[in-house]
Amino acid sequence: AAGVIQSPRHLIKEKRETATLKCYPIPRHDTVYWYQQGPGQDPQFLISFYEKMQSDKGSIPDRFSAQQFSDYHSELNMSSLELGDSALYFCASSIQGSGYGYTFGSGTRLTVV
């Protein structure tokens, strides 16, 4: 079965650079969620999109932005990167209103040096 695809798997950036993470949800899933997991921490909700509109916002810094495109894939854009942005970034997708099918991608490990 198709899963949530995230790319790239690993990313190394320097301070003040920009990074773009991509997420391809499971086919027919209309909702995408982004989570950030710092070292030794639990995943923290950043932002979600339903039908290409932002549906909820968590602890996402102003330097970050995200969007969901017409094919339902989503991109998380991070600018002016800081060392503290080094983390594992997970994307998950689901069908809105369903407790089923909430599947996480394998994550993108971002390292800021």
Added chain:
Amino acid sequence: AQKVTQAQTEISVVEKEDVTLDCVYETRDTTYYLFWYKQPPSGELVFLIRRNSFDEQNEISGRYSWNFQKSTSSFNFTITASQVVDSAVYFCALRPQMSFDQNFVFGPGTRLSVLP
């Protein structure tokens, strides 16, 4: 407010021992889902189980079993005859069922080390 507590930060057991990971949650929602995820050293989040708040039946899947008690807001996870491959961080998570915004609330995780 929603909150998930996993009081055990780290647990070490010797292979073949049984181990129980505790999870206590807080929510005002009447309907919700509870989850357990495993995060091995490779980093991905591996889905283990989803439990609907209306279903208090305990569940067993191989060496894994879950004890959901709504009266005490607990959803504990037991691994029987633990193996080295069980070594990972385990997260308990809560998700409302009926609200539009259905993001997860994770517990802080329990790091399980199974020693040979």
